[in-house]
Amino acid sequence: MADHAKKPAIKLEGLVKRYGSGSSAVEALKGVDMEVYPGEVVGLLGPSGSGKTTLLQCLGAVIDPTAGRITLGGDVTFDDEWKISDLRELRRDRIGFIFQAPYLIPFLDATENVSLLPMLAGKPNSEATARAMDLLKVLDVAHRAGARISELSGGEAQRVAIARALANNPPIILADEPTAPLDSQRSLTVMRMLNELAAQYRTAIIVVTHDDNIIPTFKRLYRIREGKAHEEAGEGRPFS
Amino acid sequence: MINLAYRDIANGFGRYMLTSLGLGLLIGVTLTMAGVYRGMVDDARALINGSATDIWVVQRHTLGPYAESSTLHDDAWRGIVGLPGVAETGNVAYLTMQVKHREKDVRVMIAGFESGKPGEPMRLVAGRPVTRSHYEAVADVKTGFQVGDRVRIRRHEYTVVGLTSRMVSSGGDPMLFITLKDAQEVQFLKDNDAIVGDRERLAANPQFNRPGVPGLLSAVEADRFSNHNVNAILVRVASGTDARLVADTILRWKHLQAYTRTDMEQILVAKLIATSAKQIGLFLVILTVVSTAIVALTVYTMTMSKIKEIAVLKLIGAKNRVIVAMILQQALGLGVIGFVIGKTVATFWAPIFPKYVLLEMSDAGRAFVITMVICTLASILAIRAALKVSPATAIGGG
Ligand SMILES: Nc1ncnc2c1ncn2[C@@H]1O[C@H](COP(=O)(O)OP(=O)(O)OP(=O)(O)O)[C@@H](O)[C@H]1O
Numbered sequence: 097m098a099d100h101a102k103k104p105a106i107k108l109e110g111l112v113k114r115y116g117s118g119s120s121a122v123e124a125l126k127g128v129d130m131e132v133y134p135g136e137v138v139g140l141l142g143p144s145g146s147g148k149t150t151l152l153q154c155l156g157a158v159i160d161p162t163a164g165r166i167t168l169g170g171d172v173t174f175d176d177e178w179k180i181s182d183l184r185e186l187r188r189d190r191i192g193f194i195f196q197a198p199y200l201i202p203f204l205d206a207t208e209n210v211s212l213l214p215m216l217a218g219k220p221n222s223e224a225t226a227r228a229m230d231l232l233k234v235l236d237v238a239h240r241a242g243a244r245i246s247e248l249s250g251g252e253a254q255r256v257a258i259a260r261a262l263a264n265n266p267p268i269i270l271a272d273e274p275t276a277p278l279d280s281q282r283s284l285t286v287m288r289m290l291n292e293l294a295a296q297y298r299t300a301i302i303v304v305t306h307d308d309n310i311i312p313t314f315k316r317l318y319r320i321r322e323g324k325a326h327e328e329a330g331e332g333r334p335f336s
Numbered sequence: 337m338i339n340l341a342y343r344d345i346a347n348g349f350g351r352y353m354l355t356s357l358g359l360g361l362l363i364g365v366t367l368t369m370a371g372v373y374r375g376m377v378d379d380a381r382a383l384i385n386g387s388a389t390d391i392w393v394v395q396r397h398t399l400g401p402y403a404e405s406s407t408l409h410d411d412a413w414r415g416i417v418g419l420p421g422v423a424e425t426g427n428v429a430y431l432t433m434q435v436k437h438r439e440k441d442v443r444v445m446i447a448g449f450e451s452g453k454p455g456e457p458m459r460l461v462a463g464r465p466v467t468r469s470h471y472e473a474v475a476d477v478k479t480g481f482q483v484g485d486r487v488r489i490r491r492h493e494y495t496v497v498g499l500t501s502r503m504v505s506s507g508g509d510p511m512l513f514i515t516l517k518d519a520q521e522v523q524f525l526k527d528n529d530a531i532v533g534d535r536e537r538l539a540a541n542p543q544f545n546r547p548g549v550p551g552l553l554s555a556v557e558a559d560r561f562s563n564h565n566v567n568a569i570l571v572r573v574a575s576g577t578d579a580r581l582v583a584d585t586i587l588r589w590k591h592l593q594a595y596t597r598t599d600m601e602q603i604l605v606a607k608l609i610a611t612s613a614k615q616i617g618l619f620l621v622i623l624t625v626v627s628t629a630i631v632a633l634t635v636y637t638m639t640m641s642k643i644k645e646i647a648v649l650k651l652i653g654a655k656n657r658v659i660v661a662m663i664l665q666q667a668l669g670l671g672v673i674g675f676v677i678g679k680t681v682a683t684f685w686a687p688i689f690p691k692y693v694l695l696e697m698s699d700a701g702r703a704f705v706i707t708m709v710i711c712t713l714a715s716i717l718a719i720r721a722a723l724k725v726s727p728a729t730a731i732g733g734g
């Protein structure tokens with residue numbers, strides 16, 4: 097189980113998200129409590145439509161929750177009606193997103209898609225490009241560095257997207273089915289990488305997945321049922 | 337920082353350049369329209385300055401000789417030449433008509449002048465001045481005539497002996513200078529058939545053709561079929577004399593209208609060209625509106641076609657300033673490329689126009705500033721749409 101003596105990187109208290117209003121309203125999250133600690137890779141499971149993506153989007157300040165409280169790295173970023181003012185800076189500096197689809201920018205090449213993030217954070221071009229090249233190498237797509245996005249395979253694009261999520265070394269990474277477009281070998285490689293990253297940089301990582309291939313690697317996971325998150329222990333199978 | 341505007345353009349370069357070309361042609365047309373107006377004003381100035389004249393004396397209550405018709409008797413100059421401050425006078429006659437050159441009709445303004453007097457064409461670019469008293473002509477180069485060419489004006493053949501430039505009537509017709517005597521004849525003598533007809537009618541009239549008074553018919557003929565009218569008297573004042581004072585004296589004592597150079601410019605530019613200027617002005621306004629609409633539409637479409645990428649940029653933390661800069665740079669880029677194309681095509685096609693097109697640097701400068709303002713205003717719509725899009729739309733949410 098988690099090391100409760102330390103301060104959580106992510107803390108959710110009674111998080112509620114309601115889509116729409118009146119009779120057509122959908123309450124996707126009905127009071128989620130969750131804690132993720134630095135250096136942890138936590139799985140988030142649940143049937144389709146249970147609210148996994150909704151939860152990540154609330155966490156990542158992409159959509160506003162309806163009620164509850166979010167604390168990231170000790171800072172409250174959302175509390176019922178209130179939210180911090182600079183959401184973009186929060187996303188840029190503190191959160192790495194890996195979505196279900198890569199969402200790369202088609203008019204930039206692979207390297208630029210990654211180096212754009214450090215540049216947006218004010219890093220000099222050379223440093224940003226070097227960082228991007230390093231990450232592409234680690235993710236085994238360095239040979240596609242100058243390629244147009246439209247010329248990448250689904251797996252290559254997803255790995256570029258993962259590199260982008262890591263580019264600013266964020267303390268939190270939110271991954272929504274990151275391994276869906278990858279084969280089982282690459283899926284495990286990505287999971288190992290995320291685990292190494294968590295260990296090395298004390299990154300807190302949440303991975304939403306349906307992938308039976310990688311579920312056993314989690315030491316701890318949450319399962320969403322009826323709009324609430326239920327904590328479970330995982331197998332924590334080591335990477336060979 | 338990567339230049340997002342440029343990278344996006346590079347991705348759809350052909351379309352962007354095509355739009356720039358379209359805008360450029362519009363800007364070219366706009367510059368040319370302005371040039372047409374400038375050309376008209378400049379033609380008017382050249383016409384006024386090209387005759388070494390300080391005062392135009394014309395028929396009372398008219399704006400002659402260019403803006404309205406004016407008729408004076410050709411001895412009216414005698415009353416003027418004696419006035420203090422007057423150095424020289426010259427009678428002139430103007431008429432616009434078609435002349436025949438190499439079997440083709442050419443529309444010209446014929447100017448009759450007295451040799452060595454104000455009204456004589458000054459800047460000869462080829463050939464020599466008119467030296468004989470009959471049937472020699474100096475033509476503006478815009479007529480297309482060459483030295484030595486034969487030109488038919490009504491019943492007579494004229495030889496082009498010299499060429500001048502920038503002598504164009506306010507209607508845009510190039511001028512053809514002949515002696516006053518020739519011009520008077522051309523102006524008042526009709527074609528052969530008409531003259532024969534008139535003579536026969538006169539001879540058949542028993543009142544004039546009286547056997548008892550042998551000289552009467554020829555005296556009446558001489559009066560009817562010759563002409564002692566001119567359209568204006570051009571006056572050159574002695575150096576050091578105020579043309580205004582001399583003009584006022586003529587106005588007061590001679591029952592004639594007298595215009596100074598400033599008055600004449602005023603008449604040509606403010607009165608004669610005024611309607612054309614308004615016409616051109618309206619055109620410029622329409623072209624500006626059309627250009628704005630085109631830029632706005634283009635920038636808006638360009639922005640909407642990458643609204644998803646803009647949402648992604650927001651999602652990964654790009655500030656509004658990055659997004660606004662991208663859109664604005666693309667809009668201004670359109671303007672700059674369009675302006676360069678417009679200026680280039682205008683410079684290339686201006687000489688082809690039949691009328692003088694004067695492209696002024698200051699107009700180009702003004703057009704550039706207006707283009708930049710237009711591009712900025714035109715991108716407001718796109719920028720608003722871009723700033724409104726939620727980062728959640730990038731991942732399919734709202
Ligand atoms: N923008 C939205 N507007 C209205 N309802 C939405 C919106 N997004 C999601 N929902 C609803 O909220 C619920 C949770 O959706 P969510 O996408 O979070 O599920 P999920 O667990 O990610 O599913 P999957 O495993 O299929 O990705 C669903 O009932 C969905 O229909």
Ligand SMILES: [Mg+2]
Nearest residue numbers: 148149150272
């Ligand atoms: Mg989902």
